[in-house]
Amino acid sequence: MKNHAFGALFLSTLVLLVSTAKGKCPPSFVCGNLGTMHFPYTDTKHPHCGLLVIYGCDDRDNDTIKTIKNNGAWFYITRDQNNGTILFRDDKLRTLLLTRRCGVFSNNYTSLDTTSPFLSLHFMNLNLFICNSTLNVTPPSSVFSKSTICKDEDIFYRPTNMDDYYDYHYPYFEACSRVILPIRDSEIVPDNGNLFDYLSADIPVQAEVFHDCSSCYYLRGGRCQLDNQGKFFCAEEKTSKKEKIVVAATSVAGGLGILMVLACILRRYYFHKKNPTYLMIENFLKQHGHLSAKRYSYLEVKKMTNSFKNKLGQGGYGSVYKGRLQNGSLVAVKILSKLKGDGDEFINEVASISMTSHVNIVSLLGFCLEGSKRVLIYEYMPNGSLEKFIYEEKDPLKHKxxxxxxxxxxxxxxxxxGLEYLHKGCNTKILHFDIKPHNILLDELFCPKISDFGLAKICPREKSIVSMMVARGTVGYIAPELFCRNFGGVSHKSDVYSYGMMVLEMLGARENNNSRVDFSSENYFPHWIYSHLELNQELQLRCIKKQNDKEMVRKMTIVSLWCIQTDPSKRPAMSKVVEMMEGSISLLQVPPKPFLFSSSAPESQSSETYSY
Structure with missing residues (x-):
């Protein structure tokens, strides 16, 4: 495996050196926040090297607006953060959609038609039939949806490709006009026929290069052109004798440089062979070759973080830095400085999250294992951890x-x-063992994502009780059975307990007394809140602003008190917790008062302001 990697490195470097020496078009180029781009795109430094020239790539500011001119129209160019697709933004179309102007339905969208004989631009579209409402057109409702957002017009559409349906149902629309407009996601269904929100001015574009031109560029290193008679030919550059000498000299120099690099890599490799922790983690990675997360080199990690310039947080595990992948996606890069349990934490994190795919579980995009360097790369969460919204001292900007x-x-x-999915939705059961506000991350829409699987335990789905040598978790959130087996066996119900304590902690942040209840002795918050619930007293929590808030808070309170029952068998499973939270409050009974095994209150356990 390593020999192949070294060979690939050697050949790819020689190709790059030869291409540079000959002055040919580079195989790729970096364009600011768009990341690495390839043919048929090119930049203004090499306009002859592609079919679509992107303006703004050479600006020192990565976030400078990038534009392309096509068929006389200018487009802003961005990249979809989720799948890396190139998006063409049509400002004129965007204005029509934002201002809800029905003129948008007047004509077919033709701005992405290209005059190039070598290229076509494809985009997802929606076929619409615009019919005068007086015609009373009634196509089958099982096939076509109807929108009445424009006065005096009935607009019929089918979200999926409808060419076949159009031919079959053509008689219905003989007196109507057919319009094709761009959309961004064919899986989304328009809400109540609101086509203004369904259509998109940010258009995912797929550039298709015709076969002859593609072969000319990739196989022969030429450029696509037309002769005087309008016929295609591949213009290839001829290499002069002087250029050949330069190529040979450059190749030799490059080869020597690569040999030196390989020597350093081999030296490092044989050094690592003697490190048992390194070998253990490498063996794990080999046995799990199907992992979805990508492996990066430490050099790539430094590059994506701009040499670790933007620090998001610091804690006992190490540091988290903001980074950007080559496709432009923002990431959070976690550098592990302390390795616990001979690499168990690193393995737990990589193994656990790589098995998951859920909107409420943070995504592990990559990792790095190189010598003593252990790095985890996650999707970036703009709002950081839930912790800073609960503890005033954890908000670094003191925004309250x-x-x-x-x-x-x-x-x-x-x-x-998210917890229900970990316990029942995966191929294996994953117990987290460290649910707390610090490990809940929030995206830009405050959608929560469970993170930090360093203490997680993976076990067969059918196994209800797991063996545990030592207690794991954070004081104040650890279930009693993790300390003393007399309370019951360790299971998924241990996560339920931590979840209940976390919800009570969220509710416990009050305006009075520095935003917190006095957690000493009899005023320990679960006792305090249970007493108020029993006496039907107002909870006076700071989030309560109106009557509906009182009902939501009461529901969260009752469910969380069920979750922290001392006897694990009395705690609901997470699937039941979801059902209780989403159901009617009238169906909820106040649980027995839990015998709390410790008066140690949940508290912020670490100094991090950003968690993964």
Whole structure:
């Protein structure tokens, strides 16, 4: 494997050196926040090297607007953060959609038609039939949806490709006009016929290069041109004797440089062979070759973080830095400085998250294992951890951040769904063992994602009780059975307990007394909140602003008190927790008062302001 990698490195470097020496077109180029781009795109430095020239790539500011001119129209160019697709933004179309002007339905979208004889631009589209409402056109409702957003017009559409349906149902639309307009996602269904929000001015574009031109560029290193008679020919550059000498000299120099690099790599490799922890992790990675996360070199990690310039957080595990992948996607890069359990934490993290795919579980995009360097690369969460919205001292900017009851309720349900998935939705059962506000991350829409699987345990789905040598988790959130087996066996119900304590902690952030209840002795918050619930007293929590908030808070309170029952068998499974949270409050009974095994309150356990 390593010999192949070295050979590939050697050959790819020689190709790059030869291409540079000959002055040919580079195989790729970096274009700011768009990342690495390839043919048929090119930049203004090499306009002859492609079919679509992107302006703004050479600007020192990565976030400078990138544009392309096609068929006389200018487009802003961005990249979809989710799948890396290139998006063409049509400003004129965007204005029509934002201002809800029905003129947008007047004509077919032709701005992506290209005059190039070597290229076509494809995009997802929606076929619409615009019919005068007085015609009373009634096509089968099982096939076509209807929108009445424009006065005096009935607009019929079918979200999926409808060419076959159009031919078959043509008689219905003989008196109507057919219009084709761009959309961004064919899986989404328009809400109540609101086509203004369904159509998109940010258009995912796929550039298709015709076969002869593609072969000319990739196989012969030529450029696509037309002769005087309009016929295609591949213009190839001839190499002069002087250029050949330069190529040979450059190749030799490059080869010597690569040999030196290989010597350093081999030296490092044989050094690592003697490191048992390194070997153990490498063996794990070999046995799990199907992992979805990509492996990066430490050099690539430095590049994506701009040499670790933007620090997001610091903690006992190490540091988290903001980074950007080559496709432009923002990431959070976690550098592990302390390795616990001979690499178990690193393995747990990579193994656990790589088995998951859920909206409420953070995505592991990559990792790095190189010598003593261990790095985990996650999707970037703009709002950081839930912790800073609960503990004032954890908000580095001291903005006194708060969550309204609806947002808090949505976060609570999202975390419950994530845990339900870990316990029942995966091929194997994953027990997290460290659910707390610090390990719940929030995206730009405050959608919660469970993170930090360093203490997780993977076990067969049918196994209900797991063996545990030592307690794991954070004080204040650890279930009693993890300390003392007399309370019961360790199982998925241990995560349920931590979840319940976390929800109570979210509810416990109050305006009075530095935003917190006094957690000493009899005023320990679960006792305090249970007493108020029994006496039907107002909870006076800071998120309560209106009557609906009171109902949501009461529901979260009752469910969380069920979750922290001392006897694990009395705690609901996470699937039941989701059902209780989403159901009617009238169906909920106040649980027995839990015998709390410890008066140690949940508290912020670490100094990090950003967690993964």
């Amino acid at each position: 951040l708060t969550l309204n009851c609806r947002t808090m309720y949505n976060i609570v349900i999202g975390v419950a769904r």
